[in-house]
Amino acid sequence: MPNNQFKRGELYSVINGMASTAVARRLQKNFRQAGLEITIEQWSVLYHLWKEDCLSQQELCNRTFRDKPSITRLIDNLEKQKLVKRTASKEDRRINLVCLTETAKGLQDLTIDLANQTMSEALIGVNKEEIETVKSVFQRVYDNLT
Amino acid sequence: MPNNQFKRGELYSVINGMASTAVARRLQKNFRQAGLEITIEQWSVLYHLWKEDCLSQQELCNRTFRDKPSITRLIDNLEKQKLVKRTASKEDRRINLVCLTETAKGLQDLTIDLANQTMSEALIGVNKEEIETVKSVFQRVYDNLT
């Protein structure tokens, strides 16, 4: 493996460590300062529903890379906050369609602005090619492992 | 911000999403298949102690990018499994020095092999320059936010 010589565990720390934690914390902080009561995990679910509303829980699992119990409880909490609603599908009664409420629709622009602003802060001094490299590497890593 | 034009939230998903989750899950799975009962979070603490033994909890916070309660509880669990031991420092009695047991020392080679092997699987088709770019970008992101 000529390309993959690296120090013990170091790369694991890179991919799973400091940067993603720091970004997550900053985004959460920016949400809180804007008076938003949602977690970034909840936001990531809403994000996919803003792109396409009324997805099944299984589809949300696939798109957010979470397992089923995680999605069940995220939806539980989002439903408590009246941001989404479960509706049984008429074609297949095993399926819950998760749809946005009007309240949630109203949060879209603000939270996406905050996410963009957070990423702008995070990426000061990083150029477009580097971003493309990171995205492309991460895609290959994901594909290698799934 | 000429360098930072990107689609809504997309980059957030890249940095916090699929790749790191996939690597973490694979590493955990490889530990389990080798009969190791430790979590990747516990491993990441042990990893820093293998590099330098008997660190304070605060120093472990800095090196693992975790907050103090997280380290307190990770050490609690590692102590239950008899992998580390807390010892009050003689110079400053506020400080707990966290030291490896012989059992933990014996796990070093195996777990680091498993981590390296996992990262090799993950990085098939990724070259050295790309890895360096990812590391460098993540370092700058971290510095920007802290």
Next chain:
DNA sequence: GGCATATAGTTAGTTATGCAACTAATTTCA
């Protein structure tokens, strides 16, 4: 039709994370 199998979602138990509030030991400095 009816049994085996697969799929969608939930529940229970353990570990981990973040924040806020707390105790105890140490340092600062007037």
Next chain:
DNA sequence: TGAAATTAGTTGCATAACTAACTATATGCC
């Protein structure tokens, strides 16, 4: 010297993650 501020670590509370085991509905096949 002694009160105020700082530092190290712990505890309580809420959310989230993974695994395994579970219910309910749908599908496949004889």
